[in-house]
Amino acid sequence: MNTALFVTQLVNGLQLGVLLFLVASGLTLVFGILDFVNLAHGVFYMLGAFISASLAALSGSWPLGVMLALPLVALAGAATERLVARPLYGKSHLAQVLATFGLILLADALAMLIWGVEGRTVALPAWLQGRVAAGVVELPVYRLVIIFSGLAVAAALYVWVHHTRFGMLVRAAAANRAMAEALGVDTARLHAVVFILGAVLAGLAGALITPITEASLSMGSDIIIVAFVVIIIGGTGSLKGAFAAAMLVGLVDALGRAWLDDLFKLAFPAEIAETAAPAISAMSIYILMAAILVLRPGGLFPPRARGR
């Protein structure tokens, strides 16, 4: 096996994993703490992409576009929380799914009216376009930037949840909301903060992916399914689980795409291997999810107590 190719694929897998973590962390917090199924979480991912691309075109600076986009995504998150999510806390999951699915349709149509059907691309500034040599391989700087910024966000989240007073309240509410409320925790404010934080993280992921792919309609619905797979593998409500699962899914996807057809060629004729490999590698993360659920029905790291 080619070492350079393996290292490149490892980096690609990590980069995908980090982006998935940014989307899934908000989803898992909202699902785990607020017990709210938010199908429309991907909308914030799409908004982050479109708003940052538009602002980058306006200001001529992509990093500035991203910085300015995040508060706007937070605003959209706050409005969504107040108008759609809050009236539905504690209601049936079906009602939440219906409402948030409707929100996806609304957001996609609005994005089509505002930005048109053709999508938006952004070019990276020159200093992010280069590559760095690392031993046998040359890695694109930008992919490393995504990985490190994602890891930094993950570390900050960890410190926030485990070593601050507010994080302690979040954990308390996740473990037993009724008890937390009885002890005088302002859960309404806590919910809003968690929801908006989740929206901003998804928006950041959307803004980060735009220079690699582009901002496009329905990009939110494309990622949300994978994000759900991540939080189910990780154990819903667990940040640690979301992180581990996102990395696992990212690596399985990237390595599967690279080597599955070679693997199949050992057993089947080349033509069958070439056709079957992309189909199977597209399924690989779902196969992984099924396998993990058989062994650990609660996911990798199910949160301990879940009093409702």
Next chain:
Amino acid sequence: MRKFLATGLVLGMSAVAAFAGEVRIGFVTTLTTPAAVIGRDMVDAAKLAVKNMGGKMAGLDVRLIIEDDGFRPDTGRLKTVKLIKQDKVDFLTGYIWSHVLLASRKPALDAGKFLISANAGPSPLAGKLCNRNFFSASWQNDQIPMAMGEVLNQLGIKSLYLINPNYAAGKNMVSGVSRTFKGKILGKDFTRWGKGAQLDFSAELAKAKASGAQAIFSFYPGKAGAAFIKQFQQAGLDKSMKLFTVYTIDALSLPKFQKAGLKVVLGSQSTHFWSPDMDNPANRKFVSSFRAAYGRYPSFYAAQAYDAINLIRSGVEGARGDLSNTDAIRAAMERADFGSVRGKFTYGNNHFPIQNFYLREVVADADGNWTFKTVKTVLKNHQDPYAKDCPLK
């Protein structure tokens, strides 16, 4: 009272006349999902074609009924059946995607309708599944990559890596370029396509680089194309490998590339059957009226949709407006005598065009807008390789 009745009768009769005197064209294309940008260009061109002919074919009113396939074969088939049963159309056209066209083929042809592809050209329809009522206003999928294979030979490229989407047309692109390319193919990748298509090609690009091939050949229509080209550049492959694409850089993506300042696409070459700078009266009128109406250059998708409507018109006029005379309509369409924007071409036995293919290059026009310029003719009067499998004579 009698006068009133008479007026009613006249009104009623004119209503019947209007109903009978109408050519109904069902247009199935993609209007949702990011691929809607292709569908919009085709619908704009089809409407422009109807407008440029004064809204009439052989004195009959033209009615375009547009349906969205949602980029899915099952939806496309459903919409095709709806157009036949409910709207009672005479012609079915549009069809961007090979898999949508293949799924819609049977209901359309079984109902005795004319089916005219305005883009997709899957190999089965050119070979064993060819039909007397099916026509292509575009090309067979293999032809444009075949022309690209010739270009690669002429440039002295010796080794190639193929990265393409995993669906009917992606397979045809690979078989097409393999037919004419004389060098070695060092590897092939097919990627997930359709709803939820793969947009991160890092894994495939890394493999291509590791293979040591001189060049990459790819086919990524729509939004995947922009992502592919950017990642090719970001991975630093533009320094060590050449990239050759078909249907990937088009008039739909160029303004976006230009806005984002992606200069890497300037000067890039691709093969096609048409280019906006082709110098014939029909094309000059098409390009100038399209730019006047919509403020942008038409894409090749638009050119094909425009031709499809004009092909239908030649059929209707050949039958002198008698839509029940399908033999006369078919005979007239087979002559391909309608002033195509690609210039003169003929139809083969399988109703796919026998036409020239050109090499074209991305350049900036006089106003600085990025567009295409024809470089040279690569294949002359080229027929697709499947025509011999078609039982029609």
